Amino acid sequence: MLVYYLREHLGLTGTNIGCDTSSCGACTVHLDGESVKSCTMLAVQADGRAVTTIEGMARDGELHPLQAAFHRNHGLQCGYCTPGMIMAAASYLIENPDPTEEEVRGSLEGNLCRCTGYHNIVASILDAARGSA
């Protein structure tokens, strides 16, 4: 599976394994810029395509606007779901750069926060979308 390849062969452990059954979204990465669940994809299916993990979001020492917004709004409690939340949100904001709160909540259908910290997660994504980072 792609997630095991990323974590165990490439040492990119920022992508977490949660449920391991394509439900929780902790393993979300981008494939050619779109969010996918890396626990439900063979590594060979990604062969030759662009995979982006949470490690690839910051540029030149600067946090990605979503990372900065999660930091600013305390968009995490234990932090386990956070990489997947950020990757799912980054993909969604490309599709819909100016979402309503309800749309943001809908876009997180595939990501579970076991701490139930959704309030600040949604606030972080809205903050990033407004470009106040």
Added chain:
Amino acid sequence: MIPAPFDYVRVASVDEAVAALSANDDAKLLAGGHSLLPAMRLRVARPSTLIDIGRIDGLSAIREDRDEAVIGALARHHDVANDPLLQSHCPIVAFAAAQIGDPQVRHVGTIGGSVAHGDPAGDMPAVLLALGATFVATGANGLTRRIEADAFFTGLFETALAPTEVLTEIRVPKSIGGWSFLKFNRRAQDWALVGVSAVRADGGVRVALTNMGLTPLRSLAVEEALAAGEDLAAAAARADENTAPPDDAFASPDYRRALVKVLTKRALEEAMA
């Protein structure tokens, strides 16, 4: 959560896929893999070989052909949900596709995979049954055949596709009347406890049910009641006839029988509005 060992081949054409299916016992086609890979990880499925058709050119296009919209089997749920042709001409397909799984799943899962998997709890099979879709399959020697939706879903996770056939196209009517797709679940992302699809066409209504038996089911009782002039409530009250709803951790058969009547009434009201 590690699959049993399997061989992997990637093919570049439908003919190569058919040849690989013919050459390998217990092989399975891999499209998006969002039904197959979870089953393999649970070792419910143990194919000898995965034949990856995910990169066959031209199999994901969505186009018009006279009075039909033709959806390539590799079109992803995301593509189906956002396709302007389907949104304007056959909106029930786009609407239902947007409710499958979650965004990540829709970025990978394909309509052909969803259909060929034959899951009675899946959203798309019942929608296509209500639409009277036609499925196009290619087999040995490049022979293609058309399978009507009413004859396609033959059993639990079983379809009319032969072991060496590849589903290539799903054809739906390009213009439909009123429609409704309703699914009921308790949590985001869950499979439907029960789903109802209704489509007006040719002066009548076709109604199909999700998760009310071993396959997606036409609700002929409801259709006949409507054709006989009964009102919507009376027709919907017959929605559980000839069904065999499952008994699982989420709902009892009796609960599903009650639910399908409620949803069918709402679906008919929406489709007839």
